[in-house]
Amino acid sequence: MKNNRLLTICSLFIGASLFSSCKDDSAPMVIPPDESGWMEVNGGGATYPNTAFIKLRSSEQTAVKRTDWDLAFYTGSDFKVLINGTTGAMASATGKTSLEEVGAEEISAAESSGELLLSFTNLEGILHVDDPSNPLENPIIAPISASDDENEVYLLNRGTSGATERTWKKIKITRADSGYLLEHADATGNSSSSLEIPKDDSYNFVYVSFEHGLVEVEPAKADWDIAWTAGTSSTPYPQASNGTLAYFFQDLVYHNIYGGTTTAEVLEEAIPYENFLHSDIASLDFNSDNRLTIGSSWRGGGGPNSSPAVLEDRYYIVKDSEDNYYKLRFLSLTKDGERGRPSFEYELVKEDV
Known part of the structure; x- marks a missing residue:
């Protein structure tokens, strides 16, 4: 009925150009992905109360208290x-x-x-x-x-x-x-x-x-790529059951394995961040089964004489559910010395020209 009424109205006009302007185009508008950005994660501060879900292609994040569910x-x-x-x-x-x-x-x-x-x-x-x-x-x-x-x-x-x-x-x-x-x-x-x-x-x-x-906690499955949070992690430990020790860690980064996101790690010595090209993607091993591919590997744990810090020798390639590839590297672990507010930059990896 809607299309019939539209056709009747359009027929009153003379000229093909006027008629074509009245077409009922129901095709969805395609919004191109953001090409680059910088983001400070809203982890909530020193007590890291939040999980922050991040959508790279629209530069959005959704922060939810970890105790909300x-x-x-x-x-x-x-x-x-x-x-x-x-x-x-x-x-x-x-x-x-x-x-x-x-x-x-x-x-x-x-x-x-x-x-x-x-x-x-x-x-x-x-x-x-x-x-x-x-x-x-x-x-x-x-x-x-x-x-x-x-x-x-x-x-x-x-x-x-x-x-x-x-x-x-x-x-x-x-x-x-x-x-x-x-x-x-x-x-x-x-x-x-x-x-x-x-x-x-x-x-x-x-x-x-x-x-x-x-x-409500995480966004719709197609609306987030990575999440920063505190949470349960694990590490090999021969004395523990199954040879694995479970423990709590503050700075985990998950990728959305159930929503179609995959991730790969790249070392600077192999391909510098600035030099990474779309043609380099084929050489990477993307992980769709382990949401901790980024995990805790983006920062060092510190020790008796040092504080935790971002590891500058690596970065990550994140493929979202719409097949956009982003290179992403962390820049800081704190804001003004406060934990729970790390930052990173990211850039869309375009096809080679």
Whole structure:
């Protein structure tokens, strides 16, 4: 009907040029990507309270408090749930399937063993967190079964807000139609709450806070490329379970592996940042499975006689979900000496002329 009315109006005019100007062009307007930029990450300052999601092609960032959420529910075909690694959360299966069956005994056992405390001395910690490099590949909460009685209750240490520990929870998650049903209570409490969580495939995850229900955290899956945050990381350590030690780290940079972003590291000695060309892309090994390709590798950890600092011998090539390639290098770790506000520059890698 809309097009018929438009044609009638246009027919009143004489001349092909006037007619063509009335065409109903429904093609979306293509906005070219930003070609270069500089950004100061809004990590929130010295206590690094924020996760900052960054979209390079529009020079945008979205800062969200790390404590704004507790669980992330996957929106893909699988039924998987992540805990909040950005607060150092940890979880443990109880072997029971009812919230009422879990209480003081389980908490006492977990507290005395220290299994749900993220520290360098907890050699079992990696067994109680989502895989830091690819959480969906190995989440601590088992995939949610279609059979309710196969889904265990988990004891959840929600991590910390700064130096403040938060109330431990007991949770059970089942399927509800095409989404999820969450039951939760304070770990030592008897009063429980429930919440249905629908899937929304515009996003990688739907996020839930125990206090506020459904909450907005990361942007739509196509609307961010990298994220700066604090969170759970890992390192090889022979004495630890699986030869891997889990620990908390302040300056992690993820790339959006579930939204189509891939990343590669380049050393200055191989190709200087200023000299990198589009033709050099073919020689790189882009990582789509490890969101910590940038991770902590962009800065040195410091030591007894030195402070952490940006490593100037490397930079990164980031391919976004629209196949734009950016070269990106970090410039500073602090602003006026304050941590939690690093900066970087980036530039669109154009095809060679």
